[in-house]
Amino acid sequence: MKKYEFWFVVGSQFLYGPEVLKTVEQRAQEMAAELSKALPYPLVYKVTAKTNKEISDVVKEANYRDECAGIVTWCHTFSPSKMWINGLASLQKPYCHLATQYNKEIPNDEIDMDFMNLNQAAHGDREHGFIAARLRMPRKVIAGYWQDEKVHKRLGDWMKAAVGVAVSKEMKVMRFGDNMREVAVTEGDKVEVQAKLGWQVNTWAVGDLVKEMNAVTDAEIDALYNEYLKSYDLNTGNTAAIRYQAREEIAIKRMMDREGCRAFSNTFQDLYGMEQLPGLASQHLMAQGYGYGGEGDWKVSAMTAILKAMGEGGNGASGFMEDYTYHLVEGQEYSLGAHMLEVCPSLASDTPRIETHHLGIGMNEKDPARLVFEGKAGKGIVVSLIDMGGRLRLIVQDIEAVKPIMPMPNLPVARVMWRALPDLTTGVECWITAGGAHHTVLSYDVTAEQMRDWARMMDIEYVHIGADTTPEKLEEELLIKDLVWKLK
Numbered sequence: 001m002k003k004y005e006f007w008f009v010v011g012s013q014f015l016y017g018p019e020v021l022k023t024v025e026q027r028a029q030e031m032a033a034e035l036s037k038a039l040p041y042p043l044v045y046k047v048t049a050k051t052n053k054e055i056s057d058v059v060k061e062a063n064y065r066d067e068c069a070g071i072v073t074w075c076h077t078f079s080p081s082k083m084w085i086n087g088l089a090s091l092q093k094p095y096c097h098l099a100t101q102y103n104k105e106i107p108n109d110e111i112d113m114d115f116m117n118l119n120q121a122a123h124g125d126r127e128h129g130f131i132a133a134r135l136r137m138p139r140k141v142i143a144g145y146w147q148d149e150k151v152h153k154r155l156g157d158w159m160k161a162a163v164g165v166a167v168s169k170e171m172k173v174m175r176f177g178d179n180m181r182e183v184a185v186t187e188g189d190k191v192e193v194q195a196k197l198g199w200q201v202n203t204w205a206v207g208d209l210v211k212e213m214n215a216v217t218d219a220e221i222d223a224l225y226n227e228y229l230k231s232y233d234l235n236t237g238n239t240a241a242i243r244y245q246a247r248e249e250i251a252i253k254r255m256m257d258r259e260g261c262r263a264f265s266n267t268f269q270d271l272y273g274m275e276q277l278p279g280l281a282s283q284h285l286m287a288q289g290y291g292y293g294g295e296g297d298w299k300v301s302a303m304t305a306i307l308k309a310m311g312e313g314g315n316g317a318s319g320f321m322e323d324y325t326y327h328l329v330e331g332q333e334y335s336l337g338a339h340m341l342e343v344c345p346s347l348a349s350d351t352p353r354i355e356t357h358h359l360g361i362g363m364n365e366k367d368p369a370r371l372v373f374e375g376k377a378g379k380g381i382v383v384s385l386i387d388m389g390g391r392l393r394l395i396v397q398d399i400e401a402v403k404p405i406m407p408m409p410n411l412p413v414a415r416v417m418w419r420a421l422p423d424l425t426t427g428v429e430c431w432i433t434a435g436g437a438h439h440t441v442l443s444y445d446v447t448a449e450q451m452r453d454w455a456r457m458m459d460i461e462y463v464h465i466g467a468d469t470t471p472e473k474l475e476e477e478l479l480i481k482d483l484v485w486k487l488k
């Protein structure tokens with residue numbers, strides 16, 4: 001995983017004299033160093049900017065440096081904002097305005113006009129906020145005391161969303177086979193997606209993968225097989241099926257790494273020369289941070305990789321998911337999510353079991369090995385990116401996952417059970433009204449606010465379905481957004 005950092009850019013002006021500016025600089029350095037200890041990525045102090053050129057220079061460098069995933073600005077003192085226009089107008093990296101203050105309290109005895117002139121973020125941050133609003137800059141505003149844990153959490157969450165932007169801009173998706181025949185929601189304009197989100201989505205022949213699979217050695221398969229046994233419980237005697245999945249995983253990973261791809265899709269309709277649909281193979285690749293989408297769904301595949309990168313430690317509890325079936329008993333309304341095989345073990349509540357079962361759908365000559373487990377209980381989101389024709393819409397729904405309320409002993413796949421908000425049936429009505437897909441990314445550690453930040457930075461439509469959503473309000477929102485996005 002790449003190392004990312006964020007740059008701390010502090011605004012001021014010469015009017016205060018060298019002594020005040022020195023104090024501002026020392027404090028900004030101290031704040032960046034202290035904040036870095038509490039944040040998921042380092043916050044590197046760059047400059048106390050006093051001129052148009054200093055701001056333009058630091059923005060140019062931020063744009064150019066791959067490791068810089070965004071800038072965080074703050075005005076300890078007043079920083080006249082016309083000097084920010086040229087820099088901000090050329091900014092290509094995520095931007096967060098941290099409206100904070102060095103001191104926590106107003107010191108009753110000490111406060112005089114010198115103190116006021118040094119500690120005037122309330123003043124300076126308003127001037128700074130105006131110019132960003134005036135320039136229509138997509139930005140995050142976080143207000144609060146810089147040593148407050150809530151501020152750390154919010155700034156940290158924004159940083160992770162900004163890393164999601166960096167990952168998106170470099171995203172390469174490897175497609176094996178096309179989208180499943182006749183399916184609409186998995187389609188999309190790849191040229192538009194590349195222009196907007198940066199994704200390079202291209203196809204490779206299944207025959208190339210089979211060639212790569214044939215070149216995998218027994219020793220390589222032994223090593224990965226042993227890794228499977230270390231990570232998972234064995235619940236099948238079909239060693240050959242597991243070894244075949246290892247062969248598939250090694251070959252897919254090799255092809256992706258060679259091309260710099262971070263996500264892949266395949267389809268059960270196109271497995272020429274393969275004995276099994278990759279199940280365990282795809283699941284173990286997802287566990288390593290790769291994105292996956294079934295039935296040729298390259299959009300959900302890339303989104304899976306992005307949400308994983310936005311999660312804890314740069315590879316969080318997020319995975320490819322599909323809404324399968326409902327439990328509609330009053331008071332116990334739940335969705336049951338799963339997939340044919342490919343559910344990411346980062347969603348598991350316990351150690352996954354390796355099993356082999358018959359898979360009727362597709363072209364499997366042999367029973368594919370897969371990981372079977374129950375999903376964790378807890379709050380989460382499901383995310384769907386759809387192509388509305390001319391623009392992309394990101395739909396995010398809050399969910400509450402539960403331990404599956406029944407064991408389902410004959411279900412041969414991993415499963416997650418959840419209640420969509422505001423409640424299952426209203427949630428379903430809202431999701432369907434917005435056009436959300438059956439494929440989603442389910443995440444336990446990326447929040448709706450982070451997805452809103454990501455959508456804002458990527459300049460795409462964002463629709464959130466949560467506790468307060470009603471179908472009526474949502475319909476109005478979608479109607480207005482439809483007009484706005486046609487004008488944009």
Ligand code: MN
Pocket residue numbers: 294295322339439
């Ligand atoms: Mn599917």
